[in-house]
Amino acid sequence: MNSKIISQGLLRALGIIVAVLLVLYFLFKIQSVIVYIAIAVVISLIGRPIILFLRNKLKFNNTIAVVTTMLLLVGLLVGLVGLFIPLIVEQGHNLALLNIEQLQGNIENLYDQIITYLQFNHIDVEQSIKDSNLFAKLDFAIIPNFLNGFISGLGSFSIGLFSVLFISFFFLKDSKLFEDGLMTFIPVGNEERSKRSINAIKDLLSRYFVGLIFQILILFIIYTIVLLIFDIDNAIVIAFLCALLNLVPYIGPVVSGFLMLLLSMSSNLGENFSAVILPKTTYVMIGFIFAQLVDNFFSQPYIFSKSVKSHPLEIFLVIIIAGILFGVVGMVVAIPTYTAIKVVLKEFLSDYNIVKKLTKGL
Numbered sequence: 392m393n394s395k396i397i398s399q400g401l402l403r404a405l406g407i408i409v410a411v412l413l414v415l416y417f418l419f420k421i422q423s424v425i426v427y428i429a430i431a432v433v434i435s436l437i438g439r440p441i442i443l444f445l446r447n448k449l450k451f452n453n454t455i456a457v458v459t460t461m462l463l464l465v466g467l468l469v470g471l472v473g474l475f476i477p478l479i480v481e482q483g484h485n486l487a488l489l490n491i492e493q494l495q496g497n498i499e500n501l502y503d504q505i506i507t508y509l510q511f512n513h514i515d516v517e518q519s520i521k522d523s524n525l526f527a528k529l530d531f532a533i534i535p536n537f538l539n540g541f542i543s544g545l546g547s548f549s550i551g552l553f554s555v556l557f558i559s560f561f562f563l564k565d566s567k568l569f570e571d572g573l574m575t576f577i578p579v580g581n582e583e584r585s586k587r588s589i590n591a592i593k594d595l596l597s598r599y600f601v602g603l604i605f606q607i608l609i610l611f612i613i614y615t616i617v618l619l620i621f622d623i624d625n626a627i628v629i630a631f632l633c634a635l636l637n638l639v640p641y642i643g644p645v646v647s648g649f650l651m652l653l654l655s656m657s658s659n660l661g662e663n664f665s666a667v668i669l670p671k672t673t674y675v676m677i678g679f680i681f682a683q684l685v686d687n688f689f690s691q692p693y694i695f696s697k698s699v700k701s702h703p704l705e706i707f708l709v710i711i712i713a714g715i716l717f718g719v720v721g722m723v724v725a726i727p728t729y730t731a732i733k734v735v736l737k738e739f740l741s742d743y744n745i746v747k748k749l750t751k752g753l
Contacts, residue, residue, distance in 0.1 A: 427551060431558035436597045437604070438464060438563050457563045461556070471631075588738045592731045595699055599727065602694035603638065609690050610634035610682055614651070617678030621671045624658040633679075637686065640710045640722045644683055651679055699730045 418425065438460045445456035577585045614630030623629065633647035655675045656668055692703045699706075706726060713725035737750035 423551070424554075427554045427558060430555050431562055433600065434464065434555070434559040435562035436593065437600045438559070439593070439597045440601055442563060454564065457560065460563060461560055464559075465556070584738045588734050591734045591738075595730050595734065596727055598698040599694075599730065602698040606686065606690045606694055607634045607637065610637055610686055613678070613682040613685065617675055617682070618655075620678075621655075621674055623655050623671070623675065625654075629654050638723065639719060640725075641714070642719060642722070644686075648676070648679055648683075652676060695726070699726060701726075701730070701733075 441460045441463065442453075442456045445451040445459060446453060451459065611630050611634040614633055615627055618626035618630055629651060633651050636643040636647040636650070639646075652672060652675075655672045695701055695703055695706050701709075706729075709729045710722050710725045713721035713728075733750050741747065741750070
């Protein structure tokens, strides 16, 4: 009897392990779909306040409000992509002008040396190339492989963009669609508390993502003013790109500072370094530091305290721990994940003192 019970327990445990491994393998294989859904959820949370405004204030029909919101978001995406084209063209032009005369002189000098060497040694270049069979060794398949890879990547991006927009549309149209999907995994008896948790998470995260937009907007305005004052080319695009990088906590400001330094210097190529480039770059970086001080001591604490209702020190520790455990991605998703965990803990484990202290104010 005991051996039978033990064998049944072992088989059950083995079956559970196999089932868990199969589920993990399945999730690994469809990781791209999971990413699409996660991005669509973020978009739906950002668009939710817009839809509520259109429905409640302007009395739009739900479908019309969703379509209008999607058009606004897609227009914003297209506008952002269009903004970066002039920056790329301008920087490419600047780099092309960098020491062009010196580069031309070096090439001509190298060419003269090669010709002199070949003539001195009586080397027939054409015959040497034929004898070396050089072109036979070249792998000309690299060109079609590159083109195939580029087309494949473009196709994957197009599929991903369409999938995200399609999923986002239905998440925005039916705000309970994602909630109903989560409810299928909730054990019987916990439905009501789970619904309250999901609604609270949706409200907090919507406020958080909208708050991030305002944070980026404040940085964008300060950066733009500083860059325009010192006549930096493509000031609006550079300001927006540097502001957008601040979405990555702690690492983003460092990268954006280096990028602003580089682009500020490259926009004044050809000018005197000590008289023009160095002073302008110094003043721009002073403005960048001022913007970061405003962001760190005003924007971020206010946004975090009002949106996710967490203390700035608490947020700092959570982001640092998430960065150590999961890298840059962990730092980006740390605050939304921590907020969701706090809401769930408050709803299901509110009797514990530590949970009461952590979730105070939610």
